[in-house]
Amino acid sequence: MWLLAFIILALIVGFFVLPRIRLHYVLTKAFPSAYSKILRQNVRGYSRMPTHLQMQLKRKIRQFLHEKTFVGCAGLEITDEIRLTIAAKACLLLLNREIAVYPKLTHILVYPSAFIAPRQQLAAGGIVTHTNQTLSGESWSDGRVILAWDQIITNTFQDDFEHDVVIHEFAHQLDSEDGSANGAPVLQTTAAYRSWSQVMEQEFTRLQNALANNEMTLIDPYGATNPAEFFAVSSETFFQKSHQLAQYHPALFALLKAYYCVDPREWG
Ligand SMILES: [Zn+2]
Known part of the structure; x- marks a missing residue:
């Protein structure tokens, strides 16, 4: 009995307490x-x-x-x-x-x-x-x-500051934290998921339509591949071209600003 208690205590210390101290x-x-x-x-x-x-x-x-x-x-x-x-x-x-x-x-x-x-x-x-x-x-x-x-x-x-492969891949990491890489990271409320899918769907469709009409786009065309790539690519634009994103895609900028809890225009 004492041995079992000791083993459990040692496991708790080894797995939870020591890593926190370190x-x-x-x-x-x-x-x-x-x-x-x-x-x-x-x-x-x-x-x-x-x-x-x-x-x-x-x-x-x-x-x-x-x-x-x-x-x-x-x-x-x-x-x-x-x-x-x-x-x-x-x-x-x-x-x-x-x-x-x-x-x-x-x-x-x-x-x-x-x-x-x-x-x-x-x-x-x-x-x-x-x-x-x-x-x-x-x-x-x-x-x-x-x-x-x-x-x-x-x-x-680079001069145009458009791409950032690290931001892109780590946005994918955030996206997959809930178990599925579908363009929606973990959000706090049901209402947040609702407005996320509403804005993202609108902007995703807008990008696809712009490409179909051979229009120039602020958001990299690769974002039109699927919703997961759209989130990763628009995260790059949010951090790299924050002023332009706020100007031309205000709803998307507001959504990402609320999610990332920063406004990169402060230092961009
Ligand atoms: Zn990607």
Whole structure:
């Protein structure tokens, strides 16, 4: 009886108490100045962010780096610059919210450049075709995100600021936290789900119609692929082109502003 109680106590301490103590210790450590320098260089708008958001971001980055494992692929050596840049962009999506830091995510695999992903497709008649797709990022619901480092750096220093593969793939992670990647992340109320589907459906249809009419679009045409891609792509636009999104798609901007609990126009 005493032995059983001891084992249960040891399990509770091992699985719940010690990790919390370790995390608390990590979060109270000073943020190295070398880390801050990387944020200023590689995270657009970081220097102009309000101080309280910078503090929050650093805290979430600390937790992200503590909990997630980075794996260099195809010979890439993982550096602080790689870890900080990815963690910062991923944690931008979590500011002002008391939510877990991507609880299902365990590993970030980083390739030096676009990687080849084998694909299987089941066609009519049961024929399986195998193809190779070249990708700059991929999000899996089994706890992995795969990214191409040169794409991240290109996104960081591009002129039009349109794309951000890290924001894109981590929006997919948020989308799949409820078990299905359908373009709707976890929301707090039934009313929130209702207005989410209403606005998203309208804007998704608007993008499809614009493309059918060969019109220029602010939101990347890839968003018309399906609702999950529309959420990921419009999240990129929200953080990267916040002023234009607010001007040309006010309902979508308001919806994403309410969800992400930030207004990137403050530092964009
Ligand atoms: Zn995607």
